[in-house]
Amino acid sequence: MTSTSHTDDGAPRRLPTATHWGNYEVVTDGDGGIDKLEPAPDDPHPSPIGRGVADAHRARNRILQPMVRRGWLEHGPRYDGGGRGAEPFVPVSWDEAGSLIAAELDRVRETYGNEAIYGGSYGWGSAGRFHHAQSQVHRFLNVLGGYTSSVGSYSAAAMEAVMPHVIGGGPWNAVAQNPLWREIADHGELVVSFGGLAAKNAQANSGGVGRHQSVDRQRQCRDNGVAFVNVSPWRSDAHEALDADWVPLRPNTDVPLMLALAHVLITEGLHDADFMARCCTGFEVFERYVLGRGDGVAKDPAWAAALTGVDPATIVGLARRIARHRTVINVSFSVQRQDHGEQPYWAATVLAALSGSMGRPGGGFAAALGVSQTGVERERHAVASLPQGHNAVETFIPVARLADMLLHPGEPFDYDGRRLRYPDVRLVYWAGGNPFHHHQDLNRLVRAWQRPETVICHEPWWNPLARHCDIVLPAATMLERNDFAAGKTDLTLAPMYRAAEPPGQSRTDYDAFSEIARKLGVEKEFTEGRTADEWVEELYERTRVRLAGTGVDLPPFADFWAAGRDPERSRSRGREDGHVLTPPLPDRPNRFQLLREDPHAHPLATPSGRIEVFSRTVAGFGYADCPGHPVWLEPREWRGDARRRHPFDLISPQPANRLHSQYDHGAHSRSGKIHEREPVTINRQDAAARGISDGDVVRVFNDRGACLAGAVLSDDIHRGVLALPTGAWYDPADTRAAGSLDKHGNPNVLTRDLGTSRLAQGPTSGTTLVDIERYDGDPLPVTAFDPPA
Incomplete structure (x- = not known):
C-alpha cells in the first residue's frame, strides 16, 4: 500500500479521506502540504468543520519532536510533585523518550503493579478503524499486563x-x-x-x-x-x-x-x-x-x-x-x-x-x-477493529470520576450496585482525547492532575492535555497516515489516504507504541509482525470475509484502495470518491x-x-439518590433553592464549529469567536439588566471558577439561562495560580464534578449555577494556541 501527497512533478493531488464529521477530498498544495479539504461531492449537507483542518495543520503549535517537562526530567517522577501545566519543556530524541517511557512503565509495574497505570483514552481522535487511539493505547497496555480502565461515557x-x-x-x-x-x-x-x-x-x-x-x-x-x-x-x-x-x-x-x-x-x-x-x-x-x-x-x-x-x-x-x-x-x-x-x-x-x-x-x-x-x-454490518487483547487488571472507574480517583486513592465508592475502591494510580498514559475539555471543574482536575508520578501523552498540537503532561510524543494526524473508516449506523466504507508526510519527528501512535514495545521486549506481541499499512489491509479483509458470509460482496482491498485514487475506476462503480456503500441490514421490529x-x-x-x-x-x-422508580429529586444546585448564590443556569451544549475541542485552533472554529473568545448566549432582557451589549466581553463566574466569553444576545433562550458551548481550549491567565481566570471561555471551569447518583456516577455539567457581568478589566490576550516555553 502506498500513498503520496503529490505527483512526481509536484502537481497538486486530490485524495479522499474520512472524518467523524463527514467525507472530504484533501487538496494538496503540490509541495507536500495540505491546501484545503473539500466535501465529498455526494454529501447533500456537508459539515463546515472541515474548513478548519488545513489551517490547523499549518499552525505553529504543532509538536515536532518528543518533549519532556523540565521538572520531571531534572528531578524524576514525583507523587504530588506539581508543576504540570506551568513548567517549560525540553526536547529529547525519540530514542531517549522511548527509553524514559519504557523504564517508567517497568518501574511502576514492578513497584505498584499494573493497577497503578491508568489507560486514559477517551474521545474521537480518528475515524479510522486501525489508527483509533483508544484501541492502540489499550492494546499496548494489555500486552504489558493490563491497566486500570474506565466504563461509561461522558456523553451518556x-x-x-x-x-x-x-x-x-x-x-x-x-x-x-x-x-x-x-x-x-x-x-x-x-x-x-x-x-x-x-x-x-x-x-x-x-x-x-x-x-x-x-x-x-x-x-x-x-x-x-x-x-x-x-x-x-x-x-x-x-x-x-x-x-x-x-x-x-x-x-x-x-x-x-x-x-x-x-x-x-x-x-x-x-x-x-x-x-x-x-x-x-x-x-x-x-x-x-x-x-x-x-x-x-x-x-x-x-x-x-x-x-x-x-x-x-x-x-x-x-x-x-x-x-x-x-x-x-x-x-x-x-x-x-x-x-x-x-x-x-x-x-x-x-x-x-x-x-x-x-x-x-x-x-x-x-x-x-x-x-x-x-x-x-x-x-450496519459489523466491521473489524484492532483487537485490544485481554486486560488482566479488573479494576475500573466510572469514566467521569477521574479526578476523584487521583485525589482519593483507596477510598470507597458505589457504582451500579457494587462497592468499589479507587486505585492508587501512579502513571497516566493518554492518547486520543482531551480531559481538559470533557471533564468537569477543571480547577479541581488541575489539582488532581498533579498527583500521579508520571503523565504521558501522544498529541499533534500543544493543546491543554499536552501542556499538562511530563512526556509528550508528537503524533501524526488523520491526514498523515493510511486507514479506512466505517461510521456507526452509517453504511459507508471510506478510504483515508496519507495526504502528507508527518512533519518533523511526528510518528503514528502505532509506530510510537511499537518502538516502546521493542524496548520492553514485547514488540512481537504488540505488532504481530505487521506494519501499520498491513494492519489496515488486514482489518479490511477481515471485514470483507465476515460480510461475505452474510451475502455482502465487498471488493478486494487492492481494488478498494486503488479506486479512491483513480477517478475513472470510482465512477465505474457509481461513486465519485472511491467509497463503498454496504447494504443495510434487513428491517426488523x-x-x-x-x-x-x-x-x-x-x-x-x-x-x-x-x-x-x-x-x-x-x-x-438502597440508593437514596436513585430509588426504584422514576422520581423528582431536587438538584444539589438549582434556581429553585432559595439559598442559591448565583442566579443563572448554565448549559454547555456541543459547539457548532467543531467536534468537541478538536481543531479549535483551526480557522473555522476561530471564526465563531468573539474577541477571540467563545460566545455565550444570554437573553436580551437579562443582558439589559446587567448593562451587557452584543459583542461585549463578559465574565462568567461562580465559586468554582471564572472565564471570559463574548456575549451574544438572543430572544430565543429562556430568561435566567446562559449557553456556553464546550470545547474552547483551557487557557488560564496564571498557570501557577489555583482557580485562575480562564481567558478563552471554557465552561468546565464552572461546572460541577459530582456524580449523577451512586448508580451511574455520570457527569453533571448541566447542573450548574453562575453569574455574569460585563468585563471592563485589562484585555487579557488569548494564548491557548501558543506553544509553551
Missing part, C-alpha cells in the same frame, strides 16, 4: 447505567431501539423531544458520515404532517424547518414535566392500561407516587409549573396531544448530564409506555434521536413492538421480562 453515562435495568440489554440498547425517521414519516404524528433536536449535533458520527441525511429525514417527517415539540431552554435546539412548538423550561426540570404529563394521562384515563398491564411491571408503585398517595404531593401540572416555569394549561394540552397522536418521546443526551440524570431517561420510558404509542410503528421511546445519524439507519405483540414470546432481558417501571434490583441497591 446515566443512560448507559440505568436503561439496562429498565428495558434490558447492553448500555446502548436504548439507542438501538429507536424508531427510524422513515418509520416516523410513514406512521408517526408527533415528536416530543426533551432537550431538543439540534441540527448541529447531527454533523458528526462515530467513525464517519458518508452522507448527512438526518435533517432531511426530519424535514420529510414534517412534510408528511408530523408535528414537533421542542422541550428545551433554547428555541434553536430544533431546526427552523421543523416549525417546532417551543416549550421553554428551566434546566434540570424535565422530570417534573414528564411526571405531570403522566399525571394527566392517568387521571384523565388516557393512558394505555393494556400495555401497562401486559408489558410493564411495577406501574402501581409509580402511579401511587404520581398521584401523591404516599407523600401527599400530587405530581400534577400545577405542581410541575412551579418547578419548570411551564404553564399548567400547556402541560395539560401537551399530554392530550400525546394521547391522541402516534407519538415519539425523545430524550437528548444532554438532559441526563445533570444531577440525578438517570431519572429523565427512566421517566421518559414510562411516559412513552403510558402514551399508547410504545411498540407501534413510528412511535414510542427514543434515545438521542437526531444526534449523530441516529434514526437514519438502525445498524424493535424490541418494544415484539413485546407489545406477545410479551411471553418476546420478553425483554430484564428480571421480569417486561419494562421495569419499578425495578426491584435498583430499589435493592
Whole structure:
C-alpha cells in the first residue's frame, strides 16, 4: 500500500479521506502540504468543520519532536510533585523518550503493579478503524499486563447505567431501539423531544458520515404532517424547518414535566392500561407516587409549573396531544448530564409506555434521536477493529470520576450496585482525547492532575492535555497516515489516504507504541509482525470475509484502495470518491413492538421480562439518590433553592464549529469567536439588566471558577439561562495560580464534578449555577494556541 501527497512533478493531488464529521477530498498544495479539504461531492449537507483542518495543520503549535517537562526530567517522577501545566519543556530524541517511557512503565509495574497505570483514552481522535487511539493505547497496555480502565461515557453515562435495568440489554440498547425517521414519516404524528433536536449535533458520527441525511429525514417527517415539540431552554435546539412548538423550561426540570404529563394521562384515563398491564411491571408503585398517595404531593401540572416555569394549561394540552397522536418521546443526551440524570431517561420510558404509542410503528421511546445519524439507519454490518487483547487488571472507574480517583486513592465508592475502591494510580498514559475539555471543574482536575508520578501523552498540537503532561510524543494526524473508516449506523466504507508526510519527528501512535514495545521486549506481541499499512489491509479483509458470509460482496482491498485514487475506476462503480456503500441490514421490529405483540414470546432481558417501571434490583441497591422508580429529586444546585448564590443556569451544549475541542485552533472554529473568545448566549432582557451589549466581553463566574466569553444576545433562550458551548481550549491567565481566570471561555471551569447518583456516577455539567457581568478589566490576550516555553 502506498500513498503520496503529490505527483512526481509536484502537481497538486486530490485524495479522499474520512472524518467523524463527514467525507472530504484533501487538496494538496503540490509541495507536500495540505491546501484545503473539500466535501465529498455526494454529501447533500456537508459539515463546515472541515474548513478548519488545513489551517490547523499549518499552525505553529504543532509538536515536532518528543518533549519532556523540565521538572520531571531534572528531578524524576514525583507523587504530588506539581508543576504540570506551568513548567517549560525540553526536547529529547525519540530514542531517549522511548527509553524514559519504557523504564517508567517497568518501574511502576514492578513497584505498584499494573493497577497503578491508568489507560486514559477517551474521545474521537480518528475515524479510522486501525489508527483509533483508544484501541492502540489499550492494546499496548494489555500486552504489558493490563491497566486500570474506565466504563461509561461522558456523553451518556446515566443512560448507559440505568436503561439496562429498565428495558434490558447492553448500555446502548436504548439507542438501538429507536424508531427510524422513515418509520416516523410513514406512521408517526408527533415528536416530543426533551432537550431538543439540534441540527448541529447531527454533523458528526462515530467513525464517519458518508452522507448527512438526518435533517432531511426530519424535514420529510414534517412534510408528511408530523408535528414537533421542542422541550428545551433554547428555541434553536430544533431546526427552523421543523416549525417546532417551543416549550421553554428551566434546566434540570424535565422530570417534573414528564411526571405531570403522566399525571394527566392517568387521571384523565388516557393512558394505555393494556400495555401497562401486559408489558410493564411495577406501574402501581409509580402511579401511587404520581398521584401523591404516599407523600401527599400530587405530581400534577400545577405542581410541575412551579418547578419548570411551564404553564399548567400547556402541560395539560401537551399530554392530550400525546394521547391522541402516534407519538415519539425523545430524550437528548444532554438532559441526563445533570444531577440525578438517570431519572429523565427512566421517566421518559414510562411516559412513552403510558402514551399508547410504545411498540407501534413510528412511535414510542427514543434515545438521542437526531444526534449523530441516529434514526437514519438502525445498524450496519459489523466491521473489524484492532483487537485490544485481554486486560488482566479488573479494576475500573466510572469514566467521569477521574479526578476523584487521583485525589482519593483507596477510598470507597458505589457504582451500579457494587462497592468499589479507587486505585492508587501512579502513571497516566493518554492518547486520543482531551480531559481538559470533557471533564468537569477543571480547577479541581488541575489539582488532581498533579498527583500521579508520571503523565504521558501522544498529541499533534500543544493543546491543554499536552501542556499538562511530563512526556509528550508528537503524533501524526488523520491526514498523515493510511486507514479506512466505517461510521456507526452509517453504511459507508471510506478510504483515508496519507495526504502528507508527518512533519518533523511526528510518528503514528502505532509506530510510537511499537518502538516502546521493542524496548520492553514485547514488540512481537504488540505488532504481530505487521506494519501499520498491513494492519489496515488486514482489518479490511477481515471485514470483507465476515460480510461475505452474510451475502455482502465487498471488493478486494487492492481494488478498494486503488479506486479512491483513480477517478475513472470510482465512477465505474457509481461513486465519485472511491467509497463503498454496504447494504443495510434487513428491517426488523424493535424490541418494544415484539413485546407489545406477545410479551411471553418476546420478553425483554430484564428480571421480569417486561419494562421495569419499578425495578426491584435498583430499589435493592438502597440508593437514596436513585430509588426504584422514576422520581423528582431536587438538584444539589438549582434556581429553585432559595439559598442559591448565583442566579443563572448554565448549559454547555456541543459547539457548532467543531467536534468537541478538536481543531479549535483551526480557522473555522476561530471564526465563531468573539474577541477571540467563545460566545455565550444570554437573553436580551437579562443582558439589559446587567448593562451587557452584543459583542461585549463578559465574565462568567461562580465559586468554582471564572472565564471570559463574548456575549451574544438572543430572544430565543429562556430568561435566567446562559449557553456556553464546550470545547474552547483551557487557557488560564496564571498557570501557577489555583482557580485562575480562564481567558478563552471554557465552561468546565464552572461546572460541577459530582456524580449523577451512586448508580451511574455520570457527569453533571448541566447542573450548574453562575453569574455574569460585563468585563471592563485589562484585555487579557488569548494564548491557548501558543506553544509553551
